């Protein structure tokens with residue numbers, strides 16, 4: 001049996017009297033792009049906040065790469081390789097695209113630069129950061145301040161930052177939100193290229209993107225998984241159509 005990279009086991013979360021995560025179990029397998037879809041208020045953000053450690057579940061367990069991280073802080077999970085890219089862009093606006101990625105490469109590499117001189121260190125940081133920018137199609141914008149990038153380019157920059165972290169799991173919270181049709185298509189093709197290298201959990205309302213990218217889709221309704229399956233079977237499932245997709249499949 002394949003060991004899941006991430007295993008959510010019987011998670012439960014209440015906000016006051018409202019049960020937002022309801023005995024939820026879900027496995028993310030090596031290399032898969034696992035999309036999480038569902039109507040507004042279904043509990044998707046609350047769930048990924050529990051995965052990244054911003055919110056503690058009231059009950060249940062979160063196992064990441066074989067270890068129990070239920071009680072671990074977000075930075076501890078990040079150190080283990082759990083990378084999350086936020087719904088609201090989180091780049092440093094006054095730094096160039098290259099500097100934004102270089103900072104992450106530097107933080108990750110840490111003490112491995114101890115024996116290098118400043119110039120060699122600088123060159124190595126830049127070349128690693130540049131190759132992450134290349135992978136997301138932003139190399140030609142390397143010297144532009146993040147504040148001056150388009151919305152879609154900033155989303156791509158976030159992906160480059162996530163790549164530079166060399167994650168064991170990448171959690172993406174609505175990467176297509178606020179992007180136009182063209183930018184969204186460009187992000188889909190970047191994700192097409194990245195997928196398979198590490199598992200990705202993708203929360204996204206753009207169903208075209210979800211069905212183009214996902215290996216498996218989980219549908220969340222009222223804090224519960226209604227169904228997990230291949231995109232084609234989810235898309236044609238009467239329960240899913242009734243609860244969420246409606247006309248979107250037409």
Ligand SMILES: Nc1ncnc2c1ncn2[C@@H]1O[C@H](COP(=O)(O)OP(=O)(O)OP(=O)(O)O)[C@@H](O)[C@H]1O
Nearest residue numbers: 015016018020038039040041042043044045046047
């Ligand atoms: N900190 C909180 N305190 C109280 N209620 C909350 C809190 N965070 C979320 N909720 C409620 O929990 C429910 C699920 O919210 P959540 O943001 O997880 O849904 P979602 O599926 O991500 O929605 P969307 O697609 O609109 O982003 C909603 O009813 C929301 O109002």
